Amino acid sequence: MSLHPDSKILIIGSGVFGLSTALWLARSGYRRITVFDMQDTGWKGYAPGAGIKSASADINKIVRFSYGNEIEYQRLASQAAEIWDGWNQEIASLAEAELPEVLRKGERKLWHKCGFLRMGAGDEFADTELQTLRNMEIEGIRDTQFKSDDDNDIERAARTGWAHKLDVCSRQERFGVHKAVLDSSAGFVVAYKACAWAQHLARKAGVEFILHPTNGKVVGIDTTADHKPVLRTADGKTHEGDLVVVAGGGWTAGLLPEAVGLIETTAGSVATIQIPHDRPDLWDRFSPENFPVVTWGMKEGKDIYSFPRDENGVIKIGFRKIKWTSYGNVAGERISAPSAEENIPVPALEEYISLNLPELAELGLSSTWLCWYTDSIDNSFVVDFVPGRPRVAICSGGSGHGFKFLPILGREVVKVLEGNGDQTVYGKMWKWRTSTAKERNGLEEGEEGPRVLDKQRMASREDWVF
Ligand SMILES: Cc1cc2nc3c(=O)[nH]c(=O)nc-3n(C[C@H](O)[C@H](O)[C@H](O)COP(=O)(O)OP(=O)(O)OC[C@H]3O[C@@H](n4cnc5c(N)ncnc54)[C@H](O)[C@@H]3O)c2cc1C
Structure with a gap:
């Protein structure tokens, strides 16, 4: 499929992967972007204490450049850091009224090079x-x-x-x-402030957000007779688009059964x-x-x-x-x-x-x-069209290291969504893939594995005191 500025793009998830994608799409000239989320990250923000449960809703996250032999991630992190620097400067220069609520109180700095x-x-x-x-x-x-x-x-x-x-x-x-x-x-970056800032920038760039436990909760992705994707939301409504991007974090495989075995x-x-x-x-x-x-x-x-x-x-x-x-x-x-x-x-x-x-x-x-x-099976991100569904893309597989790329990830996602993934370093790295290797980052263990939470002794408050 080919995208044009008026293509209707529906993104599921307002965490790091959805936000960065929305922001870069909007800044690349796409005018009809809607982000759905079943949690109200707009009103509640992203602080874990505010009740939002997601990988992105957190106090702080590490920004590192040490990536062993994965020099591509090292380079991408360095490029992200330049934008983190720019965001710090931009926030410091703005009047209070121009900032999202969470940045009006306390420290205005997102990125601490400590x-x-x-x-x-x-x-x-x-x-x-x-x-x-x-x-x-x-x-x-x-x-x-x-x-x-x-x-x-x-x-x-x-x-x-x-x-x-x-x-x-x-x-x-x-x-x-x-x-x-x-x-x-x-x-490190102050995660909840960073996400609120990215959402603020995306809104300013024209992205629409539907953040609500029913209106924003996607319960199914269907396809029309002429192959267009349609989202069904928990309020009973349907939303037809030209492209759907599933950036649902830990819920992604529940929306895209094809991804079971690729992400966990x-x-x-x-x-x-x-x-x-x-x-x-x-x-x-x-x-x-x-x-x-x-x-x-x-x-x-x-x-x-x-x-x-x-x-x-x-x-x-x-x-x-x-x-x-x-x-x-x-x-x-x-x-x-x-x-x-x-x-x-x-x-x-x-x-x-x-x-x-x-x-x-x-x-x-x-x-x-x-x-x-x-x-993901190899700890690398997964950004590609879903096999057999040319208008549905997956943008996920953060594998515990995606946050630092909030300012830059979407730049590479847009290239994939525009159909140029095969020509880019990151498009190739993040391609849909399968593996029959014996060890697949623990995904091979399944429900019988030793890491299942039900098999653990869970801590109580007595365990909080040493
Ligand atoms: C413990 C931990 C520590 C980490 N530490 C670091 C770190 O130090 N540095 C670093 O760079 N990265 C770190 N990461 C990784 C980083 O946090 C993730 O890669 C990133 O936040 C993932 O973002 P996401 O958008 O994919 O998912 P999420 O942040 O989980 O967002 C997914 C969103 O999708 C929404 N959603 C899901 N399903 C639906 C649906 N059906 N309808 C509507 N909305 C839906 C959810 O409500 C949620 O808001 C860490 C991750 C974890 C878990």
């Missing part, structure tokens, strides 16, 4: 770490990285004001070993620690000025990450090693889909906190939740 410290739990660097450094070399940005055992890097860190973030957990002093790389170009919905365990207001020492220690984003023990199977405190004194910590599944009946299929479960399995966070952030152990956790990934 650094990203990737700490090992043992005495060796992970291979991916060394590969990342080689790729940074190739791109001429190696000097943004500081390797903890490299004298030149240590000297450069001291000279450029990064030395205080090289070993924030005093691992060398306390354990006699500290294998880490500090990326001074990376950091899994849950990440997330927790927070609230720093009390009468502890200025901790507010200071864990501020983005003094504390970077930290990951710990990827090579050693720990795989935990934490953020500096946010403007409300909240530190977010996540466990990434095991992504949980939650199987149920969805549209006649047994698939893993987001559930309403609020608790996380008894967390592996205690070891990280007591070893690396002992001063926080006495505070315990202040909240937990499950955040729903959409993993």
